[in-house]
Amino acid sequence: MWWLLLFVCACHGAPTHDTFTVSAPNGPLSVWIGSSIILPCSVSPAFTASLQVRWHRPDKYKTPVLLYENRQVQEQPADPQYKGRVSLIGQLEKGNVSLKLENVSLADSGEFVCFVAGDTWYEQASVHLIVKVMGSPPVLSVTYGGSGQVNITCVSDGWAPQPNLTWRNNGVTEIPSQNHHSATDDHGLVSVTSWLVHSSSGSKWVACSVGLPEEERKESRILPYISGVDTVELERILRDKEAEMERLKQKSEGPWKEVFISFLVLLLLSSATVFVLYRKGFIKCKDLKEAEAEYRKQDKLETESLLKTQSEEVETLKKTITELQSELDKNKGEVEAHKQQITVKLDRIQRDKEAEMERLKQKSEAQVKELEERLIASGAKVDRLKQESTGLLKTQSEEVETLKKMITELRSELETNKGEVEAHKQQITVELDRIQRDKEAEMERLKQKSEAQVKELEERLIASGAKVDRLKQESTELRSELETNKGEVEAHKQQITVELERKLRDKEAEMECLKQKSEGAFPQNHALLLTWDKLKGFKESPNMDEASVQGNLRAKGKRVQCVKPNRDQPLNTYHFILCKDPFSSGQHYWEMRIENKLSCVLAGLGPSQVVLVDQLQANLPELCFIMFCLYLDYT
Known part of the structure; x- marks a missing residue:
């Protein structure tokens, strides 16, 4: 049971898929002014495309040094002073989100924040940068200090960060001095000044050295006397x-x-x-x-x-x-x-002083009395607090004893469960060994299968290569055949073009002939065209009065008769009666078109009337088709 709890706790403590950690160096990084440096920062587990990386100064979140979002570095919003000087060094897929800073200036000193955010989680880490500037060599001067001593002054400026200054006697023994002073100008550069009182005959020369920690130092020397001292x-x-x-x-x-x-x-x-x-x-x-x-x-x-x-x-x-x-x-x-x-x-001042002293004495006595009363009250309060603390100590002692008993019981229970844990451990070990063996066997089987598949793919590739060669050869043959057929197609195309032009000329001649014949028949059919408006009006309104219907339309009864025409008679002398299938109700009409120029409509004027077509007197061309239309209102 214990091993199961441990497994559950371990699973609970492990980071989920949506969480990650961001890490950066703890100590500060130093760099010389004008050079380049990489500010390390990493994401664990590995970087995903949906993450956002924001490098910014602590007080400039909205204007970052660099912003990586949507798979690219964003130009806006960004701090203008870092434009063209910052970049990511790559390897984002490995979790490396380090920032490269080029042409470092003194304004870059301070803290940089590496902020990484996902959809539901974010983390950040800080990197502290120190920009170093090498100052000027120290300048020494000597003035007379009296009693056989001289005052030596050492001045050096243009340092960053603040350097340390050391005095040495003959370049060997360090001379202690507490007289140090430093000042910072508007550009952040530090100037240091120190002075030393030294015996004019105590040493051959005195040295002053200035430098940054663990860096090369600058030193100047001077003789500890001046001309005119004697x-x-x-x-x-x-x-x-x-x-x-x-x-x-x-x-x-x-x-x-x-x-x-x-x-x-x-x-x-x-x-x-x-x-x-x-x-x-x-x-x-x-x-x-x-x-x-x-x-x-x-x-x-x-x-x-x-x-x-x-x-x-x-x-x-x-x-x-x-x-x-x-x-x-x-x-x-x-x-x-x-x-x-x-x-x-x-005398007057003495008297005033004595009066003041008397007043102060009385005031001090009153204050002493008040303090004594407060001390008495505080003593009672202390006694009460002592009693309360004694009770609390007693209660806490009882709680401690109870906790000790509980700890003893838990220890005994823990010892009891150790055997079970060991047994479960052995079972887990055996199970893990079996799973490992099965995994190795499965891996071996997959390996053999993959090798067989690779071999089969190689054979297929060889076969497909041969097939591709064959297809290439066929394609070459088809291309040559296509080139051969192009000439034949062009020849056929020319023949077809010539034939179509000939037929088009024949068709135009035929149309011209029909046009001439039609123009010759038009005067004879002029009387029919005059009645077109009436026919059209009847077509649009078939229930109009019978008296207004064309004379060659008349009623013959209720039945519709279909008479087969005699083909021996001329078309312009035969009575045509056309009909469809029998019907018993509804409204119907038929329309006649002559060479798509003349038209008539036949229709019944009442529910019991049938209109038939009488002989149509017209000189029609031989190639014209005549269709008579019959409209019936049959109930």
Whole structure:
């Protein structure tokens, strides 16, 4: 029983004939700008002609990238920016509905949706595309940062997507830096900027490299110092020493001490300058003595100039100090007044602050009290929730125990049914083996039958080939015979044409003769033609008055007599009485035509009257036929 349920479930879980699945890669696809790429998408089971394939962007369903419907790619409606750049790669019958995108642009970055729809079912899958653009090489610049350090900046632009930037010391050790910044322009290209504070003597050179993941990187290098760095350092040292000298001047009593101290300071500065230049590599060891002598000479000149300048500055400073002292005494009163005002303002601010603090204290106490009350209420609520949760836990524990018992029973039942399942499995295996053997035997029989049929068809083809050759030969003979008979047919045709022309001439001569004879008889029959209107009127109205009937029509009784004519007498002197089969009722009439020119109608005027034809006086041609018509109203 279990194997039957499993079979039913498996059948139910299998897709029906009208359903299908659509699959596409999970990860993103990357492509360089300007190149081509295939966006994979497949349908399972295989593609059928009734399916519709629609490639579109997520927000442009109505204007798809490509639409395949009714066994062909539809031109409308389609997104104009993809015209001529997209196509299906073929193999639709195998379920391959992949899209080929050519001349990729930066606007193609993002998601593409593969939508497949049937009559009653549809599925879709998405493909994410990343368009890559190689940016410019990084540009490095150095500025002085103070304290023997430099600020190195690295800039690179024109990348897509956002690249990563790395600093390295001497091209080996990576230098960590958190100072990174990126910006995207209107075209979607990314620019990256990074700066690094580095020691001016810490390494030979510093490198900045920029690139996309798993792609070739672009790198630039720079020396970590700038021209004029030592001059800047010396200027800073001079400023520091000048400040120190100013301090010593204030402590000294006379200008000679100041001059001496200045000389010592300049000497120290010169020594420091030489030391720094030597350390930076601007002066080599072998040139140290010459450089020192040169610097001493320059220092002497600078010292003399500096002494003179310092003396003037000392006098100026003394005057300035005197002026500042007087101004300081003048401003002391103002400072005391401002001090009193500030004291008053500080007292007022202190009082306001204390009042504000008191108000805040009271407010905080009220809030604390309110919070305590809320905590008490929440504690009661928590206790109530604890009780409810305890009851729920107890109920759930009982349900869990019940479920455990049910699981145990189901497991025991499952173990019991395992034997049955195994037995059914063996039966199914045996049955499948038998079906397989029968199938193989049937296949062998069909194979032999098909081979026999193929052999028979080959024999028939050989026989039909011989028959075709024979028919071709007969056809050739018939064609030759037909060509032979064409001459005879043409000869007969000419003979027949000549004969027909002769007969036509004879017929025309005969017609001309008849026409002449007819024109000769017409005057004699003119009297009959004059009565044609009356006869015609009687034909149209056979019940008209007897008095208006033609004189040669008269009544002879109720019976119709048929008299055989005497062929020895001339036709224009014999009385003709023509009749049909006997009748007893109904209306009848007979019509007479003479050479299709003259006509008369004979009819009875009453129910008991019979009209017979009297002798017709007319000179009729020999070849004319006379037919008399009798109309009877016989009841």
